[in-house]
Amino acid sequence: MRLIKTIMAVCFAVGMVPAVLHASSGTPIPPAQKWSQDGIFGSLDKAAAKRGAQVAVEVCMACHSISLVKFDQLRQLGFTEAEVKSLAEVQGRTKTDRMNGALDETSAKDAFGVVPPDLSLITKARKGYEDYTYAILNGYLSDAERELVNKVMADGSVSDQEALELQSALLINTHDKDHVKATLERLIGGASFNKYFPGNFLAMPQPLNNGQVSYTDGTENSLKQLSHDVVTFLSWAAEPTVAERKSLGFWVLGYLFILTVLLYAVKRRIWAAVH
Amino acid sequence: MSKIMEWIDARLPVTELIKSQATEYPTPKNLNYWWNFGSLALMVLIIMIATGLFLAMHYKPDALLAFNSVEHIMRDVNYGWLLRYMHANGATFFFIAVYIHILRGMYYGSYRAPREILWWIGIVIFFMLMGTAFMGYVLPWGQMSYWGAAVITNLMSAIPVVGEDLVVWIWGGFSVADPTLNRFFVLHFLLPLLVVGVVVVHLWALHAVHSNNPVGIDVHEGKDTLPFHPYFTIKDLYGMGVFLIIYCYFVFFAPNAFLEADNYIPADPMKTPAHIVPEWYFLPFYAILRSIDFLGAFSKLAGVIAMVASIAILFILPFLDRSPVRSFRYRPLSKQLFWLFVVNAIILGWVGYNPPDASLFHGAIPLILIGRTCTAIYFGYFVLLWLITALNIEKPRPVPKSL
Numbered sequence: 001m002r003l004i005k006t007i008m009a010v011c012f013a014v015g016m017v018p019a020v021l022h023a024s025s026g027t028p029i030p031p032a033q034k035w036s037q038d039g040i041f042g043s044l045d046k047a048a049a050k051r052g053a054q055v056a057v058e059v060c061m062a063c064h065s066i067s068l069v070k071f072d073q074l075r076q077l078g079f080t081e082a083e084v085k086s087l088a089e090v091q092g093r094t095k096t097d098r099m100n101g102a103l104d105e106t107s108a109k110d111a112f113g114v115v116p117p118d119l120s121l122i123t124k125a126r127k128g129y130e131d132y133t134y135a136i137l138n139g140y141l142s143d144a145e146r147e148l149v150n151k152v153m154a155d156g157s158v159s160d161q162e163a164l165e166l167q168s169a170l171l172i173n174t175h176d177k178d179h180v181k182a183t184l185e186r187l188i189g190g191a192s193f194n195k196y197f198p199g200n201f202l203a204m205p206q207p208l209n210n211g212q213v214s215y216t217d218g219t220e221n222s223l224k225q226l227s228h229d230v231v232t233f234l235s236w237a238a239e240p241t242v243a244e245r246k247s248l249g250f251w252v253l254g255y256l257f258i259l260t261v262l263l264y265a266v267k268r269r270i271w272a273a274v275h
Numbered sequence: 276m277s278k279i280m281e282w283i284d285a286r287l288p289v290t291e292l293i294k295s296q297a298t299e300y301p302t303p304k305n306l307n308y309w310w311n312f313g314s315l316a317l318m319v320l321i322i323m324i325a326t327g328l329f330l331a332m333h334y335k336p337d338a339l340l341a342f343n344s345v346e347h348i349m350r351d352v353n354y355g356w357l358l359r360y361m362h363a364n365g366a367t368f369f370f371i372a373v374y375i376h377i378l379r380g381m382y383y384g385s386y387r388a389p390r391e392i393l394w395w396i397g398i399v400i401f402f403m404l405m406g407t408a409f410m411g412y413v414l415p416w417g418q419m420s421y422w423g424a425a426v427i428t429n430l431m432s433a434i435p436v437v438g439e440d441l442v443v444w445i446w447g448g449f450s451v452a453d454p455t456l457n458r459f460f461v462l463h464f465l466l467p468l469l470v471v472g473v474v475v476v477h478l479w480a481l482h483a484v485h486s487n488n489p490v491g492i493d494v495h496e497g498k499d500t501l502p503f504h505p506y507f508t509i510k511d512l513y514g515m516g517v518f519l520i521i522y523c524y525f526v527f528f529a530p531n532a533f534l535e536a537d538n539y540i541p542a543d544p545m546k547t548p549a550h551i552v553p554e555w556y557f558l559p560f561y562a563i564l565r566s567i568d569f570l571g572a573f574s575k576l577a578g579v580i581a582m583v584a585s586i587a588i589l590f591i592l593p594f595l596d597r598s599p600v601r602s603f604r605y606r607p608l609s610k611q612l613f614w615l616f617v618v619n620a621i622i623l624g625w626v627g628y629n630p631p632d633a634s635l636f637h638g639a640i641p642l643i644l645i646g647r648t649c650t651a652i653y654f655g656y657f658v659l660l661w662l663i664t665a666l667n668i669e670k671p672r673p674v675p676k677s678l
């Protein structure tokens with residue numbers, strides 16, 4: 001028993017170490033958000049996903065594709081056939097088409113230097129999952145933070161006091177002053193800074209702002225709401241079969257559980273004579 | 276019915292085989308639950324072959340189509356997501372079962388005479404299993420598939436003289452590409468079927484020498500044994516129930532827990548991921564590979580040799596262990612060494628998971644040092660086990676004469 005405890009203690013310690021390790025690497029961990037589809041009992045908030053589909057079509061698809069989903073499939077989120085048709089028309093496509101974006105590869109490379117990644121699997125393809133995509137959409141500098149940067153850079157140097165303020169606003173490692181200065185210079189030069197993107201600078205200018213999309217169901221359209229909705233939609237798009245998987249899972253586990261209890265009872269019964 | 280059986284038995288003694296090798300097969304009555312993992316491994320093998328077969332009906336082994344064909348399985352094929360998640364998590368649970376199965380053998384001395392050949396066949400199965408899992412992971416053609424394949428196949432280039440040519444031959448070109456994917460698919464399909472054949476020989480060897488047991492002594496048939504059926508059929512079935520519950524929890528509720536996020540990005544030969552990690556079950560060996568970095572030009576070759584040796588050394592385990600007693604239950608020093616070995620292997624896995632240049636406490640302890648220490652402890656296990664038994668340093672406790 002003592003051995004088992006030691007092993008458990010070691011495993012626990014090993015589990016803790018990544019936290020120590022992580023602290024030294026640059027990019028902050030995306031804060032956890034609440035997602036209705038999380039957990040074994042969670043189920044997708046379809047209304048949110050439906051609103052998110054609108055955001056994706058009207059905003060993200062100007063640059064990104066969601067090519068593993070067809071417009072027609074949006075009916076699973078509660079859109080009518082006519083609504084699907086008009087959503088497809090936003091991108092100049094028909095309802096049986098895949099959700100390919102408006103930007104072709106060459107123009108994308110000309111405009112951004114990279115091809116924006118397909119968003120079909122984005123919530124599964126980054127560590128941090130939904131939280132990461134949400135953090136990216138909210139990780140651009142606010143007006144107040146931008147002002148702080150301008151203020152700091154007004155005299156061209158960064159004092160210790162200012163570094164401390166920047167640390168909490170920009171979430172960057174301020175031990176390395178040269179790095180801070182280089183970052184601020186790029187920022188002022190107009191490059192897109194994002195708190196949660198590894199390396200901080202990405203080719204995507206802030207795609208989503210307060211009030212950018214107007215909802216028909218009267219839901220407020222703050223940046224937080226819009227981004228939460230679009231990420232809920234992308235989470236559905238990454239794996240439209242999650243609901244089916246979970247509901248089947250309950251039957252399978254329930255069946256296995258009863259079967260195993262019965263097998264255990266039979267096992268006890270058969271072995272009773274031996275023990 | 277019995278007439279038909281008689282007719283068959285006169286020509287092919289099926290009833291006799293079932294009786295002697297299954298239902299009435301004498302099994303030590305004191306086997307504990309660690310003995311369940313052989314049948315569990317067999318169960319997972321069957322699950323893997325069954326799901327793999329149906330996946331292969333929809334999968335396309337083509338560099339341009341592979342990634343999307345897996346997503347086609349996930350989205351469009353009826354219960355395709357179930358097939359894929361059962362297969363992907365099946366690999367993880369296969370290794371869990373086999374690792375426990377092997378450690379069980381190491382703890383209770385199941386590798387000792389007269390079970391050496393049984394043990395060796397087991398190690399052959401383990402090697403084949405690693406090859407199968409490695410090539411299977413390449414098939415979805417995501418970033419980790421691609422770069423994992425590139426890193427591991429590249430190791431062959433360390434082999435003197437023929438290494439470089441060998442790698443080109445394996446790749447079927449000058450980089451990991453379509454021909455590589457295609458042949459890995461063929462081999463991934465073939466190998467498990469060969470594993471089935473070797474498992475049959477494994478069981479043949481088992482039935483020739485019979486099971487070891489937790490006490491580790493030779494048993495007297497009848498007094499110490501029970502017929503396999505119903506005693507061990509029901510015990511194995513119960514074990515399968517428990518194992519399936521845990522397995523299905525992951526399949527249905529956390530299917531991506533053991534998968535890397537990067538593998539949902541299509542393979543891109545132009546873009547190396549920030550951090551290439553193999554699947555969890557290879558991590559300890561990967562750490563051993565990387566920990567040999569102090570031999571200059573020979574580091575790569577030495578690392579590969581150390582990695583292969585870390586498993587191949589199991590072949591000579593029967594000769595290293597000289598104790599008069601099989602089971603570690605009665606061997607206080609061996610027992611401590613064993614648990615040190617287990618904990619050490621877990622730490623090695625953790626080292627393998629982290630980037631090679633990582634460190635603890637802001638550079639105070641480079642991980643590479645921990646990796647080297649753990650590699651030394653890993654091999655030290657085998658040396659020390661030999662020393663304490665060959666030189667009679669360990670004084671075993673008295674062993675019962677019968678069960």
Ligand code: HEM
Nearest residue numbers: 310312313314316317377380385394397398400401486487
């Ligand atoms: C596909 C993988 C494998 C399958 C399906 C498998 C299956 C089995 C089964 C059903 C048994 C009898 C039940 C038991 O004693 O647990 C067994 C026994 C055994 N296996 Fe395996 N095995 C596999 C891999 C291995 C490996 C990798 C090793 C060691 C390197 C190994 C070593 C042994 C030994 C030593 C025994 C005899 C156990 C004893 O009586 O103490 N097996 N195997």
